[in-house]
Amino acid sequence: MKYFDVVIVGSGPAGAAAAFKLAEKGISVAVLEKETLPRYKTCGGGFVYRGVKMLPFDIAEVAEREFYKVDLVGDNFHFVTERDQPVITMVMRDTFDNFLVKKVTEKGGVVIDDCKLTGLDLNGEFAFLSTSKEEIKTRFVIAADGALSPTAKMAGWDKETRLLIPALEYEVKVSDADFERLSQSVRFDVDAIPGGYAWSFPKKNHLSIGVASGKRTKINLKHYYQEYLTKTLKIDNIISEEQHGFQIPVSPRTDGFVKNSVFLVGDAAGFADSVTAEGISNSIYSGMLVADAIAESNLDVKKAEEIYMSKLEERLLPEIKVGVLMAKFFYDQPKIRNLFMKKYGQGAFEAMTDVFMGKRSYPTDIMKTLKRRVKGMLFS
Ligand SMILES: Cc1cc2nc3c(=O)[nH]c(=O)nc-3n(C[C@H](O)[C@H](O)[C@H](O)COP(=O)(O)OP(=O)(O)OC[C@H]3O[C@@H](n4cnc5c(N)ncnc54)[C@H](O)[C@@H]3O)c2cc1C
Known part of the structure; x- marks a missing residue:
């Protein structure tokens, strides 16, 4: 049976960031990913600068576009902000996540794809993971397996305490004229759908367009997407359109982020920003925090838990808590x-x-x- 000091379930930005840091510190680490890499991930792929600057390497080779200006549009307002650095870098998540995973292997981390976690035994000093490939023994498990987080369920988070909002994302190819017109700006439209917003994120050759809503009553996302496309963006000639739906956890769990030797990061913990539903940067940040906590604890699970919690309390949790209130006001x-x-x-x-x-x-x-x-x- 293989042994690693740390096993990370999920190769998204949270898992890759944690693995990169652990491998860099010489701690043996494996990332398990259920899909074949590179894999598509439903996401707008808008990566904000605070996340870009956290990464210790350049991401230019996987950046589709960089936007120094951002537009916020409502029924009675239209504001534009501009900065000297790219406010939002556009990525396609298959390429971007795979690039992060390559950085992990360059540092000596092990990445095993087509490897789904199917069972977790936490009853002894070590954790034993059953997977679709092999059994693995470890001291620490990091659940970086996204919004559905089967790892969290297996580890005992049996009640859902995060707020999960539904979102629809379309990869849309439009005519050259529409692309020319719409690819100049990144826009958020807050009156395009009740309780949320619609977005148009230009990539190299197409637009990622989506809608998300935190409205508690049933909502027809597809209807609002279609209205956004035709009435707001005025697109009438669609060359191709791929639909993807998923959920975004926009509030953190209220029943803790560590149980036994299982540590939650990223969407598994509910760390996306409540106001913007932007989750990549906090996924990376929480992945880095847990890696630092494990390294600083000298692989002592109890100490690592204390250190991780205090690191979360320094910025991430207070910020998200304020964000939850702001999102209520805003939406x-x-x-x-x-x-x-x-x-x-x-x-x-x-x-x-x-x-x-x-x-x-x-x-x-x-x-x-x-x-x-x-x-x-x-x-x-
Ligand atoms: C429609 C939509 C649009 C979004 N747009 C943006 C945006 O523009 N900008 C932004 O910052 N955020 C956006 N988000 C949020 C962002 O996608 C997430 O916050 C982010 O991907 C979370 O990263 P993560 O590493 O925690 O999890 P994920 O990126 O979800 O990665 C989890 C990984 O775990 C794997 N996995 C799951 N179960 C298992 C298992 N049993 N065994 C092994 N592996 C497993 C999955 O295959 C996946 O690769 C969007 C989300 C949605 C749904």
């Missing part, structure tokens, strides 16, 4: 939001762009400021 009350945006929108979007750039976090007192400004607007 649940569109009329008030739009009044607010009309008056303060450019400043708010500049601040949001600074969060994308990793220049600032959400202010912890933001809800007080929002409430004060809304009161001022309504009663002036």
